[in-house]
Amino acid sequence: MIPADFVREVYTASYRRLVVQTYAVCGDVGEAEEAVQEAFVRALGHGRSFVTLDNPEAWLRTVALNHLRNRWRHAEVVRRFQGRLFEPPTHLELSPDHVVLVEALRRLDRAHRTAVALHYLADLTVAEVAAELGVPEGTVKTRLARSRELLGPMLSGEEADHG
Incomplete structure (x- = not known):
């Protein structure tokens, strides 16, 4: 118990x-x-x-x-x-910044979104994220770099064509 x-x-x-x-x-x-x-x-x-x-x-x-x-x-x-x-x-009261962030994260594929959430929101190191996801550290670094590249324009108010 x-x-x-x-x-x-x-x-x-x-x-x-x-x-x-x-x-x-x-x-x-x-x-x-x-x-x-x-x-x-x-x-x-x-x-x-x-x-x-x-x-x-x-x-x-x-x-x-x-x-x-x-x-x-x-x-x-x-x-x-x-x-x-x-x-x-789902109805909930969120700040406008939170809504923008979640919408931007939803545009990432699941692998990139998970790496971002674990690294930036859970404050895990790259090594810890890699261990939790069962992928090499280099993969996590690449996902984080690509995610920052994609999220930057979305979060700054600039819309870029990432298609």
Whole structure:
């Protein structure tokens, strides 16, 4: 059994940050919240081994991102067999800058968007991002450089043709 105070402490310290990072990857706040909540549920299932982790937040982020990947795989299978599914729009109050950032991130492919979210929002080093994604560090550096190149004009208000 995990001490309730430990879970509360990790939740208080990490929940919002994990949701923001996950939201940057998936672009849907409801999906991000669900993934992070699922990570906390799995942490509770791990009992005392969760308490002994060197970095519980990193473990939770990995679980949340894996949950998203599994959902995306499942959704792809469903789309193949049932046609296109539409998700209801999510209503939330976000600052205009946040909306612009998420819209710009949505224009990146999933691999680039994930690298950006992990590096800039989760504050992981290039080596940590590479380890989490299972790719070489050079790949992460290339994705980050290309992402900056693509995001720059979008975030500065200039629209460039990247087609």
